[in-house]
Amino acid sequence: MLDQLLAAVARRHGAPRIARRAEWASRGGVPYHSRVALLEVGDLAVEYTSGSGHGVVAVDGISFDLDAGEVVGLLGESGCGKTTLLLALLGLLPPEARIVRGTIRFRGRDLRTLDARERRRMRGADIAIVFQEPALALNPVRRVGSQVAEVIHAHRDGGGRRGRDDALSMLAEVGLDEPDRFYEAYPHELSGGQRQRVVLAQALACRPAVLLADEPTASLDSTTQAELRALLARLQARFGLAVLMASHDLGALAALARRVLVMYAGRLVEAGTPLQVFGAPLHPYSLGRLPAGCAFEPRCADRLAVCAERRPDPTAVPEGREVRCFKHGG
Incomplete structure (x- = not known):
């Protein structure tokens, strides 16, 4: 498995592409992203208050940048703080959690200074999120098309017929080939993969600059996982998205990410390209994430x-x- 993973990473990030990247840069072009930091996180710490009143640190001094058009993978096991980090970035922490220090800047503006109204406008229009379980993100008693149209209406002048047309366009964009039929469907009438495509349509309906993806393929079967990875890669390239993708799946991150951050117990313990992190890890935890021994x-x-x-x-x-x-x- 590891040999296949490294071979896939090498194909995506190997010498020919590096040479092309240098050639394009020498001509003044920017081959993969504009290298403008959209999202800057500095020394971020999040604490949960336990029932006994004691604080439990879930995110401990996290710092990283996410450039325009860049895909960054966040690798770590369940419970390491990945989801808490993503929720903190959007101001969606539950009542028992709070940011105790640090900065979150989007296009230079500290998101922690936004009031509730400004934060609602920012979500979806500038930064969107996709969660692991799509069924929890959709209202079970409303048709999925109206839920996509609602996002458009909330952030753009997209009410009425225009909102419906834009929603149909997004449903087609995410690979639902009969958008009129899917527009009228209820969430329970769709498969898990189809529901996740609808959630992606919601997230990207207003063309945000940043997509936060929290284990977006984890609840799906292996075939659907591969299809969703390919869809994410296509949508990222088409819309020039900056993506922060949290996952414990090495294959998903190798397929999509240009940079990998390794998270353990609320801290970043290693960062590098997929070839560096998967091919020559330095931290013992990173090494322990890789399958050891002969595959046979x-x-x-x-x-x-x-x-x-x-x-x-x-x-x-x-x-x-x-x-x-x-x-x-x-």
Whole structure:
């Protein structure tokens, strides 16, 4: 699995693309994003108040930038603070949580200074979010098309027929090929993948600059996950989105991210390109996230103790052959 992951990362981030990036930059172009920091987070800390009144730190001194058009992956296990971080960025923390220090700047403006009305206008129009479970983001007793149109109406002059037309356009944009039919459907009539596409249509309806994605494919089957990853990549390129994607799925981040932040116990413990973080991790936690040993070890009748601990290197053997196996010197 790890070899396949690294091969996929190398194809996306390897030498030919790096060379093209340098060539475009030398001509004054910006190949992947405009390198303008849209979102700047500095020393952010979030604390939950427990039932006994004691504070529990969920996010501890997080700092990072998100550039225009950039995709950044946030890698970490459940409970490490990824969701809390995303909620803090949008001002959606529950009553028992509060930001105790730090700054959140969008286009230079500190979002912590916004009043409730300004914060509502910012959500959806400037920064949007997609959660793991789409069913929880949709009203079960309203048709999904009207829910997309409502977002458009809230942030743009998109009422009436125009709002419906824009909503139909967005449903088609996210790959729902019969938008008129889906517009009239209720959430329970759709599959999980279709509901997540509707939520994406809601999130992108007003063309936000930043999309926060919290495990957007985790609740879906593997085939639908792959389809949603491809859709996210296409929409990101089409709209020039800056994306902060939280996930524990290495494959999803390798497929989409240009930079990976590794989070553990509320802190960032490592950051780098996918090739660096997945191919040559430095922090022990990052290393522990990667599958160890030979991929065939569980099924191998001739396995050795070392096979479960380290990946064998390619070894040249007679007659021009090559093998990855410790029994042959790997």
